[in-house]
Amino acid sequence: MKLVLATSNKGKVREIKALCNEHEVIPYSELIDEFEIIEDGETFKENALIKARAVFEALNDDSVIVVADDSGISVDVLEGEPGIYSARYAGVDASDKDNLYKLIDSIKEKGLKSSPAYYTAAIAIVSNDFEYCVHGWMYGNAHTVVSGNGGFGYDPIFIPLGYDLTLGVLDDEIKKKLSHRSKALSLAKIILETL
Template sequence: MIDVVLATRNEDKIREIEHTFKVEGVVLHRLSEFGDIGEINEDGNSFYENALKKAQIVFEATKMPAIADDSGLEVDVLGGKPGIFSSRYAGRNASYADNIHKLIQEVKHYPVSQRKAVFKCVALFYHPDLTLHEEGIVEGLILTNQLGKGGFGYDPVFFLPELGKTFAELSLEEKCEYSHRGIAFRRLSEALKQNLDKIS
């Protein structure tokens, strides 16, 4: 058995990752099981850089392999914003509601057909002997009215035309099937299954 730490304290992310990331022989541990390792400054220039930094810091603190992700929303008419700043779009300590409000204000003057966006997630496994990463991307549209009570972040305004629903209108099972994070962590699960023997 290999013990692996989830390099996040975000309970919403943890719930989705635990639902999606399943590898026989791997036991997931929450960061809360360990002492305070301090705040991790996500100052990378890409989702990959931020995920790698989080995983490396958690590995150094726990001496256990770590999995991390970084994700965000990229809106075409906003030139790809909020991007890597998605979680703090309305400010460093912004709430989900604050970020959604700012986004709606910036896109409300565009017709819905022009409010194309993608959700991206980089899921990463880190151990000194092995680093793996996978990406998940989902295309959708940004609404100016919020729909649904589930999910978190921008989920109430991220609309999937193929389903006719926002992420927030999906069950946990449905969201993990269709979401960027679900895709990325399923791919990471498969990649790790093929490479477990490389970890000493």
């Protein structure tokens, strides 16, 4: 089955390809020019569906299945921030590093070195005949000390429950089992297999 990803984020493309290696997975940017998608939903689910629908319509091909991910980190001490704004926490054109250090500074401003936090992933699947959305979560703590350079985004400061190393350090196989995205994708794969 050919799955078109509604993202050009290299980290997400790499992770989804690895988790769905039994399918042909291609980013939409290999089929059409990249275009701006306004993510104005109020939840991860709404934004994932907005992205998937926009790419499905732009491809203008009733035979494709589009998969979109919207994900982010929510930090308890920041009342759930950055949440759906994780990718643009430090501004619209912010880099992963900019976002990471803004989050560290925000936690420090509360006088803390860490806070309980969790990642959410919403995976939307859109085709000519159906729309679905599934979720996955990973719980742990966000710390103010950067450790490791594996993964992407906030991974170097997030320590999953039951571990003492960040996602920036942990082995890829361990991360696959824990990942919010892999949990959501395992549910998405069940849907894809029943189609």
